[in-house]
Amino acid sequence: MSQQNNNLKEELIRISGVNPKKCMRCGKCSATCPAYEEMEYHPHEFVVMVENGNIEPLLNTESLYRCLTCFACVERCPRGVEPAKLVEAVRLVATRRQGANHMKADDVPAKLDEDLPQQAIVSAFRKYTK
Amino acid sequence: MQRIGVFVCWCGSNIAGTVDVQAVSDALKNEPGVVFSTNYQYMCSQAGQNMIKDAIKEYRLTGIVVCSCSPRMHEATFRKTAQAAGLNPYMVEIANIREQCSWVHKDIPTGTEKAIILGKAAVAKVNLNAPLTPGESPVTKRALVIGGGIAGIQTALDIADAGFPVDIVETKPTIGGKMAQLDKTFPTLDCAACILTPKMVDVAQNDKIRIFSYSEVQEVKGFVGNFDVKIKKKARYVNEDICTGCGACTEKCPQKNVPNEFNLGMDNRRAIYIPFAQAVPKVATIDPNACNMLKNGKCGVCAKVCAAGAIDYKQQDQIIEEKYGAIVVATGFNPISMEKFDEFAYSQSKDVITSLEFERLTNAAGPTAGKLLRPSDLEHPHTIVFVQCVGSRCAACAEKGKEYCSKICCMYTAKHAMLVRDKYPDTEVYVFYIDVRTPGKNFDEFYRRAVEEYGVHYIKGMVGKVTPEGKKLKVQGSDLIMDEQVHIDADLVVLAAAIEPDKSARPLATMLTASMDTNDFFTEAHPKLRPVESPTAGVFLSGACQGPKDIPETVSQAGAAASKVIGLLAKDKLTGNPCIASPNELMCNGCSSCERVCPYGAITYVDKEFRMPDRTTAIRRVAQVNPAVCQGCGACTVACPSGAMDLRGFASAQIIAEVDAICK
Numbered sequence: 050m051s052q053q054n055n056n057l058k059e060e061l062i063r064i065s066g067v068n069p070k071k072c073m074r075c076g077k078c079s080a081t082c083p084a085y086e087e088m089e090y091h092p093h094e095f096v097v098m099v100e101n102g103n104i105e106p107l108l109n110t111e112s113l114y115r116c117l118t119c120f121a122c123v124e125r126c127p128r129g130v131e132p133a134k135l136v137e138a139v140r141l142v143a144t145r146r147q148g149a150n151h152m153k154a155d156d157v158p159a160k161l162d163e164d165l166p167q168q169a170i171v172s173a174f175r176k177y178t179k
Numbered sequence: 180m181q182r183i184g185v186f187v188c189w190c191g192s193n194i195a196g197t198v199d200v201q202a203v204s205d206a207l208k209n210e211p212g213v214v215f216s217t218n219y220q221y222m223c224s225q226a227g228q229n230m231i232k233d234a235i236k237e238y239r240l241t242g243i244v245v246c247s248c249s250p251r252m253h254e255a256t257f258r259k260t261a262q263a264a265g266l267n268p269y270m271v272e273i274a275n276i277r278e279q280c281s282w283v284h285k286d287i288p289t290g291t292e293k294a295i296i297l298g299k300a301a302v303a304k305v306n307l308n309a310p311l312t313p314g315e316s317p318v319t320k321r322a323l324v325i326g327g328g329i330a331g332i333q334t335a336l337d338i339a340d341a342g343f344p345v346d347i348v349e350t351k352p353t354i355g356g357k358m359a360q361l362d363k364t365f366p367t368l369d370c371a372a373c374i375l376t377p378k379m380v381d382v383a384q385n386d387k388i389r390i391f392s393y394s395e396v397q398e399v400k401g402f403v404g405n406f407d408v409k410i411k412k413k414a415r416y417v418n419e420d421i422c423t424g425c426g427a428c429t430e431k432c433p434q435k436n437v438p439n440e441f442n443l444g445m446d447n448r449r450a451i452y453i454p455f456a457q458a459v460p461k462v463a464t465i466d467p468n469a470c471n472m473l474k475n476g477k478c479g480v481c482a483k484v485c486a487a488g489a490i491d492y493k494q495q496d497q498i499i500e501e502k503y504g505a506i507v508v509a510t511g512f513n514p515i516s517m518e519k520f521d522e523f524a525y526s527q528s529k530d531v532i533t534s535l536e537f538e539r540l541t542n543a544a545g546p547t548a549g550k551l552l553r554p555s556d557l558e559h560p561h562t563i564v565f566v567q568c569v570g571s572r573c574a575a576c577a578e579k580g581k582e583y584c585s586k587i588c589c590m591y592t593a594k595h596a597m598l599v600r601d602k603y604p605d606t607e608v609y610v611f612y613i614d615v616r617t618p619g620k621n622f623d624e625f626y627r628r629a630v631e632e633y634g635v636h637y638i639k640g641m642v643g644k645v646t647p648e649g650k651k652l653k654v655q656g657s658d659l660i661m662d663e664q665v666h667i668d669a670d671l672v673v674l675a676a677a678i679e680p681d682k683s684a685r686p687l688a689t690m691l692t693a694s695m696d697t698n699d700f701f702t703e704a705h706p707k708l709r710p711v712e713s714p715t716a717g718v719f720l721s722g723a724c725q726g727p728k729d730i731p732e733t734v735s736q737a738g739a740a741a742s743k744v745i746g747l748l749a750k751d752k753l754t755g756n757p758c759i760a761s762p763n764e765l766m767c768n769g770c771s772s773c774e775r776v777c778p779y780g781a782i783t784y785v786d787k788e789f790r791m792p793d794r795t796t797a798i799r800r801v802a803q804v805n806p807a808v809c810q811g812c813g814a815c816t817v818a819c820p821s822g823a824m825d826l827r828g829f830a831s832a833q834i835i836a837e838v839d840a841i842c843k
């Protein structure tokens with residue numbers, strides 16, 4: 050693993066708080082994921098690829114914006130790996146690389162309606178601004 | 180003043196390589212009480228032991244110090260040597276200059292310095308040692324087996340075969356355990372009942388074995404060789420001695436809708452029931468929660484139809500008190516609850532079942548008479564999905580699953596899949612697996628047969644979601660090898676549920692002062708070398724109560740536990756450990772601190788008369804230690820606020836003398 054990849058890996062682990070080594074490769078996260086068909090890389094692959102330091106492909110995949118942040122994978126993972134948090138961390142790094150061009154806080158209120166879940170608001174900041 | 184001999188061992192070069200043994204024996208020569216000091220290549224050899232014996236006689240030694248390996252290795256050896264030369268074995272002290280000196284230090288000066296210090300400490304202790312004599316206790320030549328599954332059955336048969344009486348206590352109305360509920364058994368596919376029921380009959384017919392069915396252990400007192408046990412025989416409202424097991428009552432009882440636990444609630448039984456045709460003992464039991472007569476005095480049908488006159492609505496729980504020399508725990512396991520696994524829709528659909536339920540569905544004596552029909556509409560399933568590792572290997576949530584591998588599910592799932600394909604070739608069978616674990620004789624071959632000969636589809640991945648939709652169960656899973664999400668419309672989903680110890684195991688362990696791991700499996704005295712003994716003397720382990728096990732492993736462990744019990748019961752007397760707690764009655768104020776900390780219940784109190792300095796007498800409450808129960812753990816000596824409690828052979832004064840010698 051190159052030094053650069055290693056630094057990136059450490060950064061993702063730090064941001065997400067996820068320990069990819071806990072993964073036992075059962076695939077239950079990908080079995081549960083409702084966005085599976087739309088994703089090039091699936092939740093278990095995020096975990097394995099981060100562990101292997103194979104991160105560039107993840108930073109450049111559309112999958113980052115297909116994940117619904119529904120947390121089904123987090124809920125179901127038998128080892129408590131929390132793959133969605135890793136997806137989120139990769140998304141964050143990708144956004145930062147693009148000069149943090151995300152939606153401004155000021156733009157959000159206009160888009161809110163009463164039924165919007167809190168979680169969706171938070172994800173909105175990071176996802177739909179590409 | 181003692182006359183002490185010091186013997187420094189080289190252990191070949193093990194000690195002598197890093198410790199200057201000559202310097203050690205020279206230095207210790209000048210310690211108080213030492214009259215003789217030497218060193219030798221192998222102290223434990225015949226020649227070394229003779230050297231010790233000769234010195235004891237020649238120098239009229241009253242105590243010896245052997246500077247050698249760990250006391251765990253050779254303390255017993257040197258005690259025997261001393262005894263052979265007429266010295267009390269408890270006048271021997273070992274200074275461990277191998278594990279604690281030569282093996283952990285690299286240079287000779289440090290190793291030597293520490294060896295001298297440890298030798299001085301041992302000499303200081305021997306100066307305060309007193310001869311000790313172990314007590315003896317008799318052995319009750321009868322064994323108790325708790326749990327009547329295949330483990331308990333095999334253990335009881337083997338003990339009885341050696342000529343000792345055995346009692347089996349079983350909570351259910353019949354012995355047999357989980358094996359009685361199974362259909363066929365891997366890896367040979369023989370029918371479970373065909374190999375189990377002859378053993379159950381052997382138990383019933385063996386005049387050395389008594390079965391207390393529908394009974395529980397209520398209290399255990401005493402110690403190895405001498406346990407006093409109270410057994411509660413629950414009222415079954417049927418006189419066991421008279422009931423012929425004809426079953427007339429179970430056909431006439433009007434209470435028809437009681438969930439049948441033997442078939443895991445998949446059909447009903449009556450309020451009066453015999454769990455299954457080959458039950459042992461084959462007698463009826465009335466379920467007091469369902470019987471009209473017992474609930475509101477209206478009915479009495481069974482008493483009328485019983486030709487033997489065995490029904491007794493007034494029967495009471497009975498307490499049986501018995502003495503045992505050894506106790507074997509064989510309380511087995513149960514599948515965990517599937518309630519918390521919403522993703523598999525277990526609680527929503529009758530057609531999502533556990534593997535144990537599947538066993539009943541394929542069993543000729545089961546709710547469908549052995550025809551594989553799905554529970555919801557009794558239709559023949561054409562697509563079945565098996566899910567392995569449900570709740571096993573789960574580290575995410577202790578409420579939901581277990582961190583360990585349940586060990587038996589890969590094999591029984593292969594068995595189920597194979598049997599389905601064998602009987603119903605028109606049924607497609609899918610197995611989702613994380614790993615297929617088959618470490619056993621003929622196990623991997625068995626699994627490969629399921630795939631290669633029977634065409635079972637094994638999918639490397641997990642099921643994430645099961646959704647009931649119309650008559651189908653929509654199964655969504657992952658196929659990690661194809662990197663696909665797969666969707667299967669199934670008719671039946673079978674969950675290989677994790678297994679856990681019986682819920683009654685924990686309170687039982689407390690009663691027995693036997694230890695358990697965090698998962699409530701009983702722990703063995705040594706994971707490799709003493710796998711069937713619990714750390715509590717006289718308590719042995721058999722079967723799945725110690726860890727997940729299949730039948731071959733259970734039966735081997737059951738036999739091993741039996742042979743340990745036989746070894747114990749064959750003795751007429753047990754020699755105790757003399758290094759036990761003893762109170763100084765003059766200092767004890769009867770505060771009960773020691774009783775509260777003693778993990779073995781060895782301490783009681785008596786009122787005793789004491790002569791006071793002014794020649795009057797006073798009655799005081801003082802502690803007493805039962806020498807047969809005390810294990811010499813020393814907890815009480817620390818708890819005692821008055822310093823009245825001491826361990827023989829490890830008295831506070833002796834320990835302090837050692838510390839002083841080290842710190843000098």
Ligand SMILES: Cc1cc2nc3c(=O)[nH]c(=O)nc-3n(C[C@H](O)[C@H](O)[C@H](O)COP(=O)(O)OP(=O)(O)OC[C@H]3O[C@@H](n4cnc5c(N)ncnc54)[C@H](O)[C@@H]3O)c2cc1C
Nearest residue numbers: 326328329330350356357364365511512683722723729730
């Ligand atoms: C679905 C399934 C399929 C299986 N298939 C196979 C197979 O094909 N081949 C194979 O080798 N193994 C198989 N097994 C494993 C097999 O069932 C076990 O190895 C075996 O039953 C263990 O026996 P045991 O006596 O230790 O425990 P159990 O069978 O659980 O027996 C324990 C007994 O103790 C009683 N008990 C519990 N607590 C108390 C108490 N406090 N006081 C008194 N009595 C108590 C219980 O009522 C029970 O009768 C299968 C298991 C399952 C779940």
Ligand code: SF4
Nearest residue numbers: 082116117119120122
């Ligand atoms: S959080 Fe994202 S990756 Fe996880 S299951 Fe939901 S959509 Fe899939």
Ligand code: SF4
Nearest residue numbers: 072073075076078126
């Ligand atoms: S569910 Fe958890 S353990 Fe299983 S593959 Fe996904 S991240 Fe790994």
Ligand code: SF4
Nearest residue numbers: 432470471472478481
């Ligand atoms: S008395 Fe109770 S057990 Fe007997 S037949 Fe009536 S309901 Fe059934």
Ligand code: SF4
Nearest residue numbers: 767768770771773819
């Ligand atoms: S703790 Fe000490 S003083 Fe108290 S009862 Fe026990 S021996 Fe006596």
